[in-house]
Amino acid sequence: MIDFDKVVADTRTLISIESTNPGVLEAQCADWVEQRLRGMGLEPHRHPVEDGRDNVSVIIPGKDRTAPRLVFVSHLDTVPIGVGWTRDPLGGVIEDGLLYGRGACDMKSGLALTLGLLEALTTNGTVPPADVVAFYTVDEEAPRMLGAHQLVTDGLLRPDDQILAPEPSGMRLRIAQMGLRWVTLAVTGRQSHAGRAHLGVNAAHIMSHIIVELESVFAGLPFDDEILGKPRFTCGTIHGGVATNVVPAHCEAELDLRIVPPLVPEDAVRIVEQVAARVVTGYPGSSFEVSTLGAARPPVRASDDSKIVRSLRDSYLRLTGALPEIGGADGHEAYTDSAMIAALTGSTSSTVLGPGATDEAHTADEFVPLADIELGCRLLWDMIERW
Template sequence: MKKTDEVVTLLSEVIKIDTTNPPGNEEAVARFVQDFLKKEGLESEIFSPAPGRGNVMATIEGKTRGKPIILLSHSDVVPARQEEWSVPPFSGAVKDGYIYGRGAIDMKSQLVAMLLAFVTLKREGITPENDVVFLATADEEVGGSMGAEYMFEKVKNLADAQFVLSEGGCLIEEDGFVHAQVSVAEKKICQFMVRAMGIGGHASMPHSDNANDKVVRAANRIISHNIPFKPTSIVTKYLDGLLKGKHVGGVTYDTLSKALKSAPFRNFIKNHPVYNALLRNTVTLTMLKGGEKVNVIPTESTVQFDSRILPKEDHDAFLRRMQRVAGPEVEVVSTAKGESIPSSFNSPYFSLISTEVKRIKGDVPVLPFLTTGATDLRYFRRLGIPAYGFFPMTLSKEELFRMHGVDERISVETMGEALECTVGIVRALAALKASKPR
């Protein structure tokens, strides 16, 4: 079977296993992977934190044990509403040159590509320098307590990893121009709630101690607060590599620091959802709750913000700032925090990825990237383990938008190319000698 046919069939089969989380049902994918590996003569182990939930892990032993290279994917997907789709989201349909289905982008495509790349080492009789581990976790889309977090409790040597490759970046095609985003860091989760208490009463006799009024005023102050731009080294390198010499936002871009001095350029950034999120802490008002009845003044009211802060920002300092902005009539309460230490982009891992991408795609810019959402990589990065999010699939902005959206799909052509590049990356990783101890 041709490699592209093999990867397309595998992807289609894995999409057919509905792993919508909740409830998850990832054990079915774990068993599928285990059977596939068994046919290739590779043993694997399934770790089940609960009925139906499963993480699957396999190891190809290296010349030197320890310091494993980890190929990390997650097997759960976000929900899909069948009535909105042009094909059933768990059919794995292959039509018009595309593989359709929930997970086609995030991230069953990378799961099967890494699985085949892993198996390729075995097929080619390659003994890696250090152990190479294939790990597909459950529960990534809902926080990872049944997945990556559980695996860290069960498998102590995950903490000894040399390098981890997973999701978070890809190749983007925009206006006929392709560049690679290799994610070396992610923003940190810093979710919080704004809560106000007040005195109840009948709505026909308003007074000034209305919990809803206080929360609305505070929320308004927060959403209209101007959060400053803070260019990090990763984002500076990314935007410089992407925009240099181009005419954008009313300037001819030379360097980020120069461009940011221009008001029209700053405006352009603010209106560009990706660049805006790359350059500053963001706050997004996502939930409002207050009041039970139209004629009753509520005694308690809350709003929830999803906030993502830059890697080196301090959660507590940011929340104190939000409290100052919100004002004294409400309380800012932290609801979720995540830690993540950026990985260096000056590394042999970055170089070998760059080499492989250029081998397949020609001389395209391969740039470090900051993922704005959270992935399982944070469990490794917070231990200081170098971890990159990259899958060499080429997507247009429109295709990228289908991730978590309607008619998620990946083209057969890009899937074949992504597999070839992933195999190249995994071969190069296998040949890499672990350098000095971290």
């Protein structure tokens, strides 16, 4: 069995190691994970991604080296600590069955679960039915998701790998993840005195018109996926103007475009371009430019018949007496490394299930329920015993 107390202790230690992204603080976390694995008698490997930023991998060979591997993907980085905390964000405080800290649910508890599984296998001398592989990646909490890309570039994945990212899902099985494209929209007008506004072309007004139109267009798209729901549009940031009494000549917005099949990221970009082009025709002397930010992230879905999905469902049913709630990563939730790997490789065996709720990720006083960790310990062990 996986040692629940040790998983909790490892989670608290990981929380105490700041691994904020952006930056190179992930190295501290990677160092600790590597040493923890070596302490189990395993031989982890480092895979350079950028200067000071390495992925870490380890393999426990199985009885059948040709069988589909059970692959865990956990990211080392967290978002910045931020403000508004009422508890030490690096303290790993436990109160009323909840463990608090930056990364508590996203995703240092999930990472610790994989360490607990690996240690249980090595301590018991258990040879798993197939290879068990764990990847610990950098840069998941960033637009480019460099760690996941590097795993694919380095050829570390096999076509039949059965992938689980123990990301926060409230212990709900996620077999689909919504696609995502981040876009920067820049509008150019003409500056003038606000008292002579008719001599200028107000870039901020044009931008507001475009944003309202985009909201309407995305809401009206005729796509409603059975798991992922409808496409979503969010204007995340907007900047423009130099002074209150000056008609702004420039305005820039960053847009978050969430998509579902059959849309692909390029479709979302084209929608922005088409709406912007239509709006600026009503403002002579204006122009616009659309550029993309980070990696394209198409929607992905695992097959209901994939080994990882069937195994997770069966184990959950054995342990709880009920099938896990099935869901996709809808508009308020993240695009994980498992999704990026599926997008890059075409995998239909890439899933998410882990402790904590995405609603708590990235928040002040982020927490993970200890009950989720406990269920995760039992679930992973049951699954590997029957793999």
